[in-house]
Amino acid sequence: MNLLTYTIFLPVAGLIAILFTKDGKQARLIGVVCSVILLGLSTAVMLETRGLAAGAYALGVDVGWIKLGTSFDVHYRIGVDGLSGILIFLTGLLAFSAALASWNIENGTRGYWAMFLLLHTGILGTFASLDLFLFYVFWEVMLLPMYFLIGVWGGPRRIYAAIKFFLYTLFGSIFLLAGILVVYFAVTSDPAFTAKGYNAFSIPDLTAYAQAAKESGGILANYGSHAGLVATLVFWGMFVAFAVKVPVFPFHTWLPDAHVEAPTPISVILAGILLKLGGYGMLRINFPFFPEVMKDAALWIGVLGLINIVYGALVAMAQTDFKKMVAYSSVSHMGFCLLGFAAMTPEGLNGAILQLFNHGTISGMLFLVVGVVYDRAHHRDLNRFGGLMWRMPVYGTIATIAMFASLGLPMLSGFVGEFLAFVGSYKSDYYSGAKLITLISTAGLVFTAAYYLRAIQRVFLGKTNPAYESFPDASRREVWSMLPLLAPTIFLGLFPQPLIAVYQPAVTALRSLVG
């Protein structure tokens, strides 16, 4: 047993405790206490990953789980490097915020907290897994709690949104499963693979094997006579699995529905963490397994990033629903990550990963901002607010900071990630056309500024709508739920280096594998 295992399964312990509670208040207490402990544990996990060598993992556990015959050997194999370390830390931050924001859930409280905790085990387990089979199990374990959290506690169109989320994600993940199966047969039929003592499900082993086989046909070289075609298919199949989560155009249509219908804390987790799992999967599995396919695919991934940025921003600009606007801004901002991934330059990858983290905190905060005003006004129509800044100064200030951070104002964290991603993408010679794609996608920045400034103006400035004169300012609980996200937003805007230093070795490793 180690720190990482405790972190993953603490929520399950909380869930079991909830089964023995009688009323919702006790369940809520257990849920919040678990989230607070989780924040502490996840911080400790991230700190453990400092100073790791490139390609090394901290807090590793490797225990046999299911062994059948000679080659089917699934392990409980977990470990963290800087990349998963910062994302686990992000999970802890958002769990804390979301738990405080869930205080008001009145109906079916025990069920809500049970699902809330189970969801976190799925997320943490996915980030920590170094075994493909285990990764897939955790990946799927996330689906069901999320389905219920949206479907039971969501808004008016929750049932439609929940099943759409479930179907889209499952559609993606079957390609991941197909990829795992194909990789398994390709590597186990190569005697060199077993001779080295490699395990056909181990992510580090498969990465090393893919690296060695880069010149000789790649990881799937032994998958029959159509190996080249299959490698391309499996690469894009896995890409679809992760792209649905990111979400990448044209697989993004579940996102506005799910984000808008989900209750506020669940929107926070959806935007803050679940989208990151897509990016994480690409960096951990998709690209390192198929470096030779990635070389050809980079252009298309860059183009998809461009579409995400510009299209997402344009659609966000057309929204009158506050929450929908924030949801589409996520589509746009995750595009920067794709742009950085495709570039494969140090700046591009650093920026993209930083953007993963920053988007987690900033969009989480924005959904909390929407939640606060929705709790009071019971609508989210941007055109019906006005002058809230004068009635709710604390709330207005935090909301404005969050929006400025999201549109990329210097001195706030959003700027650093986006800037690095753009610079890295512009400098890239990994694929041709990078410069053009980068230049076009800067247009997205202008659109982003446009819709955020307009939103600030319509909601917070101008004449106060008389109906909302009596709105109380953000309560202490609401402020506390936003603070853990606000602090890194400001801090990383000024000093991004401490966080970058944590995941820097992971970037080095990735570049040596794929670049």
Place this chain on the structure above:
Amino acid sequence: MIPDLGNLLGRFGAETVLALAVPAILLADLRGKRGSLATATGVLALVLALLLALFQESASGALLTKLLVADGLAKVFRLLAIGTGLVAALAALRWGDAERGRAEFFVCLIGAVLGACLTAAANDLAMLYIAIETLSIGGYLLAGFRKQSPLGSEAALKYVIFGAVSSGAMLYGMSLLYGFAGTGTITTPPGASFASLEGASGAAAGQPAFLVAVVLVFAGLAYKVAAAPFQFWCPDVYEGAPTSVAAFLAVASKGAGFAAILRFVGAVTAGTTPDVLASTEHVRTILLVMALLTMTIGNVAALRQRNAKRLLAYSAIAHAGYLLLGVAVTTSGGATAVVFYMAVYLFMTLGAFYMVGVVERETGRCDLDAFEGLGFRAPLFGVCMAVAMIGLTGLPPTAGFPGKYFLLQEVFAYGRDHMLFFWGGVIALLNTVVSLGYYARFLKVMYLCDLERVAQSPFRFTGVDRGLVVALTVPVLLFGLAFAGLYDAASDLAQGIFLAVAGGGR
């Protein structure tokens, strides 16, 4: 014959008990009020048979002048049939499905169970035919057991007519095969030296008529497992039959069919001559196309169902498709995956049918709306039903996931050199997504509803119901996380079915 008899009783104790139980029940019916003695005899016979089946040793070699074998495959599918029969009997008693004549119900049910056991053990074409007919005739009578209901009569009639046609086709195919092989024996068990289809197919495989004969026999077996294009009877029969009978047909009848399919396909694809390899390739392609067709028809049609029993019927069709994938690759791994999947399918499907039956008993309806809010009105019921549905979809952490995983593993392994199978695997995976569309509807009606409105109406979910449902749900979760033991057992039992195959065997 006399020395063989002792051996026979030792290997087929369960079947003997079941065979003796049929006249015993009829005699017991003359005594006791409202068939209570007959009921007791029937239940006792099933329990005794289950115990015997659990401890019965499997043995190599053929018995009863080569008509039967007592290998691992016979053992596991015998267990499956008797276990399902017992659950169906208990369910029928709890729901009053058998009220119109308990003795008759038990005679039909035990006859069908006996037929299922013998189908799995049959090693001769004629024996196989008789066993399947025993299973079918019991099934026809049970399907129409609700005599007063027009749906019940329609179910029985459809079942009989479709059954007769496909039996005829099968019999014709068998006669052709007998002509080719000069023997009706299906396999030559290890250690035995008599002739069988395994050896004969080498000489006959080059002729087109051989393939025609195989396909004809296969038509009869496909009808038994409700594989396309012989699946039309399935939804109507499941809807019209008492729910306990539907559960029996969905598990025991399908299981017996798959045991026979495995044995038969194993025999006609045995051999390494070029002719056999060529005809095996055809058989694989036919089976793959059939599997994909079956699962796609089942899943797409299930999307439109509002009736829980019809929905589960289409789901059972889809699962026949997944199972056929394991047969189509004709490897021991494939046979293992089929046995493994059948074992987990038993728990998930019986659990689901049992819960549908409980809802039918309590509300008198079995449309999906009858499940409204059950996740909150009866939390244990909701959780168990959710586990069954997630398992049938094939998602972790339930046993449905390793089940599907191993089936697909074999398909993708074979797809390494055959792109057709690679794409077949992808289509099968896409089918999983389609199936979520209807399995999730149970989750939707049970959980995603107006919380305040449903909390008031309680739902009677008694102690016996709870015990049975939990006993069927726990293995689904257990085998989802620790399936090594079950897989190894399945692998042992399925050894030797496709051993003689070259090219596909690994």
